Amino acid sequence: MSISSKTPFSISSLYAELNSVISSAFPRSRELWVKGEIQKVSDYFHKSGHCYIDLVDPDYPDPAKAPVLRVKCWKQTWSVVRSRLSQEGIELADGMNVIISGYIDFYQVKGEVSLILENVDLESLLGRLALERKRLIEALSKEGLMDLNKSLPIPPVPLKVGLVASPGTEGYSDFIGQLTNSGYGFHIVVVPAQVQGSLAARSIVAGLDTLAGYELDVAVIVRGGGSKADLLTFDDASVARRVATMPIPVLAGIGHTGDESIVDLVANSSFITPTSCGRWLVEAVDTYMEYMQSSAERISSLAMESITYAENYFATLSGKIATGGSRVLDNQSRIITGLANKLTSQTLVHLVREREMLKHIGRQLSDSATRAISFDATTLENARRLVLAYDPIHQIKRGYSITWVVDGEGKRIIRSVRDTSLGDTIITRLGDGDIQSEVSSLNQASSSNDS
Numbered sequence: 001m002s003i004s005s006k007t008p009f010s011i012s013s014l015y016a017e018l019n020s021v022i023s024s025a026f027p028r029s030r031e032l033w034v035k036g037e038i039q040k041v042s043d044y045f046h047k048s049g050h051c052y053i054d055l056v057d058p059d060y061p062d063p064a065k066a067p068v069l070r071v072k073c074w075k076q077t078w079s080v081v082r083s084r085l086s087q088e089g090i091e092l093a094d095g096m097n098v099i100i101s102g103y104i105d106f107y108q109v110k111g112e113v114s115l116i117l118e119n120v121d122l123e124s125l126l127g128r129l130a131l132e133r134k135r136l137i138e139a140l141s142k143e144g145l146m147d148l149n150k151s152l153p154i155p156p157v158p159l160k161v162g163l164v165a166s167p168g169t170e171g172y173s174d175f176i177g178q179l180t181n182s183g184y185g186f187h188i189v190v191v192p193a194q195v196q197g198s199l200a201a202r203s204i205v206a207g208l209d210t211l212a213g214y215e216l217d218v219a220v221i222v223r224g225g226g227s228k229a230d231l232l233t234f235d236d237a238s239v240a241r242r243v244a245t246m247p248i249p250v251l252a253g254i255g256h257t258g259d260e261s262i263v264d265l266v267a268n269s270s271f272i273t274p275t276s277c278g279r280w281l282v283e284a285v286d287t288y289m290e291y292m293q294s295s296a297e298r299i300s301s302l303a304m305e306s307i308t309y310a311e312n313y314f315a316t317l318s319g320k321i322a323t324g325g326s327r328v329l330d331n332q333s334r335i336i337t338g339l340a341n342k343l344t345s346q347t348l349v350h351l352v353r354e355r356e357m358l359k360h361i362g363r364q365l366s367d368s369a370t371r372a373i374s375f376d377a378t379t380l381e382n383a384r385r386l387v388l389a390y391d392p393i394h395q396i397k398r399g400y401s402i403t404w405v406v407d408g409e410g411k412r413i414i415r416s417v418r419d420t421s422l423g424d425t426i427i428t429r430l431g432d433g434d435i436q437s438e439v440s441s442l443n444q445a446s447s448s449n450d451s
Helices: 010-024 077-086 122-142 170-181 200-211 236-243 262-265 274-390 394-398
Strands: 032-042 051-055 069-074 097-107 112-120 159-165 187-191 219-223 250-254 268-273 401-405 412-413 425-430 433-438
Touching: 010 097, 032 069, 032 268, 051 112, 069 097, 077 112, 097 122, 122 236, 122 262, 159 170, 159 200, 170 219, 170 274, 187 200, 200 219, 200 236, 219 274, 236 262, 236 268, 250 262, 250 274, 268 274, 274 394
Parallel strands: 069 112, 159 187, 159 219, 219 250, 250 268
Antiparallel strands: 032 051, 032 097, 051 069, 097 112, 401 412, 401 425, 425 433
């Protein structure tokens, strides 16, 4: 078959026929529902107001080759759908399974088939979100994280406060205002963080990581009021786990009036507004100060009572001591007086006896002394006579003499002829003087025993 015999389609005619076929198979009047997993949400807050979504089949055997359905939602429709989602606290995000309705559109300019979104099945989406929330709570319970942070004691005076918040927001200002206006010396470490949007969860976790490195009494997360969608961050698993595992108590002051967020459930304490969270901290310090003041007053009162009791007790005791002392003194005085009288009487008797004894001893001593003196006088006279008898001077006067030989500068008594030699100078003492002579001859008397 030759090419000349064929009638080829032009691209526009081919697309026109495809569009006819698609419109015939999927007319706008047909209610078309499609389920899939959001792979990407593009331009969610695009300035045009449109929303673009890539939807894939989550059950496709090879996820890398899973077909992609381009979904478009025009501004007018998207504003309605988005409002409905926000009222339920839902924000479309990557990984979320959805069921949507709309019609098939073939954009001939790019040869692109897409689904024009008209509605989102909220019931299935809410049910899925509720199921995911329930599963997360169950997982946290199994991991022992639901009550882990609650087990940490909050100090009685929580003045060192770490704060994860968005500075400049109403919630931040409300919380800070409560502390700064309290008059107490709160020390606040502020870690700025996003508290809504796709990056909020990561930002809050990073902020808590930073506070974990400080020595703080409590860590606080605050956010003002908002839609349910704005508060989805506080149902995030990563945020909940970080709150639960913080080494210090975490207080959550998240403005909401509906169900509690998972962060509220795992935090040490939660409050419905940032203001109430700040007020609670101030009241905790108030309570401690009141307790201290009350304790001080009670101590003062007890001290005064003790002093009064002691004064009364000692006054009574003093009276008893005085009365008892007087009795004792009177009794001892009588005893001492009796003893004194007895001692005086016995002393007089003793003195009389001792005086008589002394007189007797005196007489004995006088007699003995007289006898001793008379005896000693006799003895002394005898001794004098004996001394006179042997006194050399006395003997010399009777005709005897003493002779010395001069020996150098001294002299020695001559008792024998042999005590001197010829030529010696000798001195002879007589009764009335000395004679000095020189030995010229020596004659030794013969002994009666000599032959």
